């Protein structure tokens with residue numbers, strides 16, 4: 001069993017970019033990422049020997065609507081329960097911040113081929129739709 005710890009609200013732009021690139025996503029400018037992370041409601045990182053090997057963050061209004069974003073574990077650390085632990089910690093945070101007798105809505109956009117992972121936590125397909133706005137000057 002791998003030895004890792006989970007830490008809250010210490011996600012840095014540099015680690016975010018490194019993990020996203022490891023998962024095959026496009027590299028985003030560091031200042032752009034820093035601005036985005038400032039608006040996190042909450043984030044969780046998995047650490048092995050002080051290295052960030054996994055992450056997940058929550059965005060939303062913090063009351064009625066929550067979104068799980070950027071659930072990523074470095075390829076060499078996958079399949080050892082880290083992704084599950086991160087998602088469970090994010091969901092626990094939402095539960096703790098949902099008043100008794102009420103409900104909130106949690107969204108997640110599953111990466112292609114990862115729908116099964118999301119379904120394990122009770123996420124179900126909906127009619128949610130996404131649109132990307134791409135400004136001129138974007139390079140590959």
Ligand SMILES: CC(C)(COP(=O)(O)OP(=O)(O)OC[C@H]1O[C@@H](n2cnc3c(N)ncnc32)[C@H](O)[C@@H]1OP(=O)(O)O)[C@@H](O)C(=O)NCCC(=O)NCCS
Nearest residue numbers: 023072073078079080081082083084110111113114116117
């Ligand atoms: C998705 C991801 C975060 C899972 O992280 P992980 O640390 O490997 O997750 P776990 O080790 O906790 O594995 C969770 C379980 O889900 C299963 N699983 C993983 N991907 C799956 C899929 N596409 N369909 C069904 N089950 C899947 C694993 O087999 C494992 O099952 P087990 O607990 O019975 O062994 C990781 O694969 C990743 O970073 N992928 C690239 C980024 C990405 O796609 N993120 C979006 C996720 S919606």
